[in-house]
Amino acid sequence: MTTARDISKSVRDGNATAVDTAKSALNAIAEQDEELGAFVCVCEEHALAQAERIDAMAADERKKLSLAGVPIALKDNICTEFAPTTCASKILDTFKPPYSAHVTEKLVDAGAIIVGKTNLDEFAMGSSTENSAKCITRNPWDRDRVPGGSSGGSAVSVASGMTPIALGSDTGGSIRQPASLTGVVGLKPTYGRVSRYGLVAFGSSLDQIGPFARTVEDAALLLNVIAGADSRDSTCVSADVDDYVASLSEPITGKKIGIAREYFGEGLADGTRKQVEAALDKLRELGAETVEIKLPLTKYGIACYYLIATAEASSNLARYDGVHYGHRSQDAGDIVEMYSASREEGFGPEVKRRIMLGTYALSSGYYDAYYLRAMKVRTLLRRDLENAFAKVDVICSPVTPDTAFKIGEKSSDPLAMYLADVYTITANLAGIPAMSVPCGFDGAGLPVGLQLMGPAFSEAMLLNVAHQYQIYTNHHERVPS
């Protein structure tokens, strides 16, 4: 499969046209997506117009485009002025955003070709992409299995080779978990590294947009384009952006890698443990040193996360009231009935469940016991990590307790689905960057991911370690049949 790096070089050097690369991605989607269900919308007209614009540029202008002619897929909670943005929800079924997200603009300016919008769990709430009002997305490694979620469509687009790169969003693991379950690279940047302007809000203190790619190098290339300050998102930080590609080739000799027992305990499948431990051996062979660390509060992460994320969601989703945009119920008498009926008809079961839980956690009499207490535990979880990063550069762990599960297997037990987020949510609560890199396959031939977490704004170092691991191994070269 061709990488974004090679495609953009060919287009920049005049050895390929952007129209050809766009058409080849559109053809791949036409051939494969009926079965995989990764896309909720294909933007053929926009893609071809953008490709023609790139081909018509003067050669020296085109040479400046770091993603010249590279096809990319965007999760359908990232606003695009030229295509509907539905969040895979009935309530936004016909919504056409009046503006594009910051990252959408950045991609277009860098010469990337947005070929479509991808499926997700409704409003990014879920870990399997099954909570979608649109379609079922299948894992290309075993089509009876989920691709993970919530950014399942973006992960599948890259894993199946329909596009070399994609964007997702990660509130509690929604980039890293599907990346792990489909055998691709996925990165959640530091909170505030990438503008959330035009990302439909779920948990505003946790949400971050980030890249999917087959290679770490492509993920770095894509992060170079989307990272950086934006005055339209006041939580977006102005700290200097590193050149994430430039530092990839540095040796990792002497890097200290923390291993926390709490991430290898009960519930971790043997097939996953084996591959992650083998990856740690490889990192030692590359000269890294592993150090045991303690993260004793890890087990409280899920409870903390599901109170904070749902509280924020209940507030963010209050805007869907059938007044300004989105679904409006037709059989309501007065305005309050109209709100309640529109929301009842427009939201799916998981979204309702989370709005209810969040409203409860914030309601009079329960605020102190639940929401406020969760925010205090969040402080302690951050402190746990700060103490660890005083001793180590990176923390390595599995991304998920097990590989991809069967479609429908967990959908009747919401709590069981939440518990599988145990390894990913701490990074969101602490705001730190974390990524998943393919590290092998379990006994059933399903991909396993290695998680790397680093201190705030250490993306360059994480990518460096992951790249050195990747070029020393060949897991990323295996593709689904």
Next chain:
Amino acid sequence: MAKLLTESDVRHIATLSRLQLSDNEIAMMTEELSAIVGYVDQLSEVDVEGVVPTAHAVEVQNVFRDDVVRDSIGADKALANAPEREETFFKVPKVLDQDTV
């Protein structure tokens, strides 16, 4: 100690959430939310005495911009997705009864 929710608690939360749940949904939600609340209750084990709550993981401060007029998207674009509109307004069902006005 798990604080299990009753159907009447769930109806109250549904009203606060502006969700017109069916009886069937209320019954299911009572069971599911009770299980989840029972689980998150484990946070009461953690000693949080004197701990300052975290609202944002990365320190954020108020960000000010110059107080100058900027272009906005305009009425037509803002109204383009409206379920119902009249002239340059969003139209909604009646808010108050004639009698109460």
